[in-house]
Amino acid sequence: MPETSEQNLETVRALYDAYSSRDVEALLGTLHDDEFEIYQSESLPWGGTYKGRDGMMEFVKNITTHIDSVVVVEELFEAGDHVIMIGRSRGTIKATGEPFEVRLVDVCRLRDGKLVSVDIFLDTPAILEALGK
16 A cells, blocks of 8 residues: 555544544644635534634534534545545434434545545434434
């Protein structure tokens, strides 16, 4: 496996580790300096497109207002300059304290070993049901 391939996989692993441990500095360290964009369905209370490091921080603030979650990585694989993550989002709904677990697929695009975009696709009907929406 070429070095850049391993570097991309390590960067994506580091992203989920940093999110799960709430290590803001490590989380921001996975992002490309020149550009970054994160997207999740607008049908979710925290959904939308967020840009840059400030956008990542806004996204994390918005999602953690509604849920306390970790990402359970089940599989990572490369697809060109992308790394695909298949896993689960697991945690509790803050408003009710009820646990949830939903399937999740993220498409991460990298350049120079850093993330330029993350598109998050989770089981939207299941999380909306858990949220009582």
